[in-house]
Amino acid sequence: MVTRKQKRNNWILTIVLLIASLFFLFPVIWMLANSFKPDAAITADMNSLRAFVPPILNGSFLENYITVLTNTNFIRYMCNTLFYAAVLIVLGVVVNGLAGYALAKIKFPFRERWLMIIMLLMIVPMETIITIHFLIVAKLGLLNTVLGYILPMIVNPFNIFLFRQVFVSLPDDVYEAAQLDRCGPLKYFFTMVLPMSKSVVATVSVFTFLNVWNDYLWPSLVFTSGDLLSAQIGLNAITSNDNTTTGQTLAVITMVTIPVIIIYSFFSKQIVEGVISTGSKEG
Amino acid sequence: MSYVELKNICKKYKGNDKNSVTDFNLEIEEKEFIAFVGPSGCGKSTTLRMIAGFEDITSGDLLIGGSRMNETAPADRGISMVFQNYALYPHMTVEKNISYGLKNMKVPSAEIQRKVDWAVEILGLEEYRYRKPKNLSGGQRQRVALGRAIVKNQKLFLMDEPLSNLDTKLRVSMRNEISKLHRSLGSTTIYVTHDQVEAMTMADRIVIMKDGVVQQVGKPMELYEHPINKFVAGFIGSPQMNFYDVKVDGEGIVFSDGKKMKLPDAVKGKLQGYDHVVMGIRGEDIKLDSSNMEVYAECRQKAVIDNTEIMGNENNLYFQFGGITSVARVSKYEVSQVGDEIDFVFMPHKMHFFDAKTELAITADV
Numbered sequence: 288m289v290t291r292k293q294k295r296n297n298w299i300l301t302i303v304l305l306i307a308s309l310f311f312l313f314p315v316i317w318m319l320a321n322s323f324k325p326d327a328a329i330t331a332d333m334n335s336l337r338a339f340v341p342p343i344l345n346g347s348f349l350e351n352y353i354t355v356l357t358n359t360n361f362i363r364y365m366c367n368t369l370f371y372a373a374v375l376i377v378l379g380v381v382v383n384g385l386a387g388y389a390l391a392k393i394k395f396p397f398r399e400r401w402l403m404i405i406m407l408l409m410i411v412p413m414e415t416i417i418t419i420h421f422l423i424v425a426k427l428g429l430l431n432t433v434l435g436y437i438l439p440m441i442v443n444p445f446n447i448f449l450f451r452q453v454f455v456s457l458p459d460d461v462y463e464a465a466q467l468d469r470c471g472p473l474k475y476f477f478t479m480v481l482p483m484s485k486s487v488v489a490t491v492s493v494f495t496f497l498n499v500w501n502d503y504l505w506p507s508l509v510f511t512s513g514d515l516l517s518a519q520i521g522l523n524a525i526t527s528n529d530n531t532t533t534g535q536t537l538a539v540i541t542m543v544t545i546p547v548i549i550i551y552s553f554f555s556k557q558i559v560e561g562v563i564s565t566g567s568k569e570g
Numbered sequence: 571m572s573y574v575e576l577k578n579i580c581k582k583y584k585g586n587d588k589n590s591v592t593d594f595n596l597e598i599e600e601k602e603f604i605a606f607v608g609p610s611g612c613g614k615s616t617t618l619r620m621i622a623g624f625e626d627i628t629s630g631d632l633l634i635g636g637s638r639m640n641e642t643a644p645a646d647r648g649i650s651m652v653f654q655n656y657a658l659y660p661h662m663t664v665e666k667n668i669s670y671g672l673k674n675m676k677v678p679s680a681e682i683q684r685k686v687d688w689a690v691e692i693l694g695l696e697e698y699r700y701r702k703p704k705n706l707s708g709g710q711r712q713r714v715a716l717g718r719a720i721v722k723n724q725k726l727f728l729m730d731e732p733l734s735n736l737d738t739k740l741r742v743s744m745r746n747e748i749s750k751l752h753r754s755l756g757s758t759t760i761y762v763t764h765d766q767v768e769a770m771t772m773a774d775r776i777v778i779m780k781d782g783v784v785q786q787v788g789k790p791m792e793l794y795e796h797p798i799n800k801f802v803a804g805f806i807g808s809p810q811m812n813f814y815d816v817k818v819d820g821e822g823i824v825f826s827d828g829k830k831m832k833l834p835d836a837v838k839g840k841l842q843g844y845d846h847v848v849m850g851i852r853g854e855d856i857k858l859d860s861s862n863m864e865v866y867a868e869c870r871q872k873a874v875i876d877n878t879e880i881m882g883n884e885n886n887l888y889f890q891f892g893g894i895t896s897v898a899r900v901s902k903y904e905v906s907q908v909g910d911e912i913d914f915v916f917m918p919h920k921m922h923f924f925d926a927k928t929e930l931a932i933t934a935d936v
């Protein structure tokens with residue numbers, strides 16, 4: 288039972304948290320509001336509350352966006368990134384999922400050692416090995432190719448571990464029943480294991496998406512051609528161009544930020560679950 | 571020729587220092603309903619899983635339909651299995667669960683439809699057809715698992731404690747349903763249970779196991795009437811058989827509390843050459859009624875009831891006798907209360923005798 292007092296406390300808490308979150312949202316709101324303004328309007332008033340209010344949405348409020356989208360390849364960069372993310376989500380789920388499944392359910396020599404090694408790899412930061420990745424990709428002649436960008440991004444020890452934790456608790460008898468139903472191991476993985484573990488698949492997908500979307504260092508090393516750039520690199524290229532106005536810069540940043548905000552608001556449950564990574568409960 | 575043959579089957583799990591199943595021998599006829607029964611950990615599931623192919627056979631031969639199956643994949647052994655925890659596919663509807671195997675076997679879809687309709691109908695799952703397992707009760711889930719097993723037309727059914735997650739009432743009705751299914755389908759069935767009542771009521775023959783070793787194989791009443799050792803005698807039947815450590819003297823037997831009981835010559839004859847045995851008698855063979863009291867007058871004893879279990883149709887009376895708490899099972903018309911002194915007789919020809927050391931039954935012809 289929720290008592291009246293609890294109800295009141297909930298209200299107070301909600302209001303406090305709303306105010307706190309508003310505080311964190313200020314930069315975002317400022318960015319959004321000013322992305323609709325011409326530069327003159329932005330610089331006219333930067334330190335009153337008015338700076339946080341979007342202009343009247345008259346005919347020209349999308350000016351910055353339209354200019355950016357027509358004068359630059361930004362749409363292309365966004366599409367590139369979406370494509371990379373999609374490919375990496377699929378490959379990441381398959382590869383890391385299979386690895387996690389093997390570590391959870393298949394008996395092979397030194398299984399526990401392998402798991403240990405993979406867990407240890409989780410503490411190696413990407414930045415420390417990125418030169419090695421770069422050298423290997425360069426040696427393979429894959430610089431400035433999609434493949435060169437994607438290959439080193441597929442395997443992710445954290446995701447393997449996440450999958451493993453969830454798969455460990457899948458019941459063995461379902462696999463046995465499936466065997467009697469003539470469902471082979473690979474078919475079992477794709478048609479049973481993944482659908483039974485929807486929430487970890489969602490978690491890994493969301494993480495992969497955010498990872499790809501926010502990544503700057505690796506794509507900046509691999510990609511040199513304008514056609515393949517990811518959104519973040521494209522963003523940098525556009526904003527560092529002298530012809531780009533402040534309002535246009537804010538419009539580009541807004542467009543890069545929006546998918547992240549959407550993802551966070553729709554999948555916050557998965558993200559929290561992934562961070563806690565208990566992985567033991569699965570509906 | 572028998573349909574399933576287990577020859578000297580042994581199982582030792584990696585890392586264990588003892589066998590989980592030792593020298594298991596059994597021949598199962600076609601259409602037979604066999605129950606493996608025994609206390610938890612005695613190796614029933616292990617044996618069943620070796621037959622299914624989910625565990626390697628350490629040594630020995632498994633024959634199904636005359637061919638050796640030790641190395642055959644589970645799917646190629648012609649078996650269906652029902653698991654204790656249902657093992658349904660959680661993301662599929664009832665109908666999909668049942669039809670999944672048939673789809674993989676490339677059965678034509680009209681045929682699949684017909685079979686699923688048939689299974690859903692006889693298992694009473696019509697209204698749950700499009701539900702997912704998580705929205706079903708335990709009994710309904712197990713029926714889906716049964717449906718999944720029966721549509722595949724396999725000749726051998728394996729069931730591992732299929733009813734042990736259900737409540738008592740449901741267990742009884744499912745017991746009947748499974749028996750009926752077996753009768754109408756005629757598939758050979760191996761049914762694992764730790765519940766001797768299930769084994770007794772359902773099986774054509776029972777295999778009773780202890781510590782990985784088969785103790786006795788036989789029809790339910792054979793095991794009940796002629797248990798081969800003290801373990802079988804104690805495991806089969808409820809309430810448990812009363813066991814007394816007794817000395818043998820010229821007249822009959824002497825209980826550990828000093829009470830003596832004369833035995834007829836025929837019974838005494840069995841005990842020749844023994845001076846110390848275990849005597850076992852079932853609760854229903856301890857009689858309180860006057861006619862039996864007259865017939866077996868020389869076995870007559872007295873005791874005070876210290877507990878009763880009133881079941882309605884019959885009652886269990888507990889009393890101290892012969893050094894143990896004994897139980898007599900009497901009809902509901904023989905009313906007694908705690909504190910009553912009762913006269914009773916043991917029916918001498920219903921007594922079972924076991925060697926005190928080996929615990930093997932002592933039979934007349936030994």
Ligand SMILES: Nc1ncnc2c1ncn2[C@@H]1O[C@H](COP(=O)(O)OP(=O)(O)O)[C@@H](O)[C@H]1O
Nearest residue numbers: 583584586590609610611612613614615616617
């Ligand atoms: N996977 C396993 N690994 C090691 N030992 C096992 C395994 N499964 C069962 N055992 C052992 O084998 C024995 C028989 O187990 P089981 O066949 O499950 O018994 P039951 O089904 O009769 O209760 C037990 O002592 C159990 O500990």
Ligand SMILES: [Mg+2]
Nearest residue numbers: 614615616731
């Ligand atoms: Mg078992």
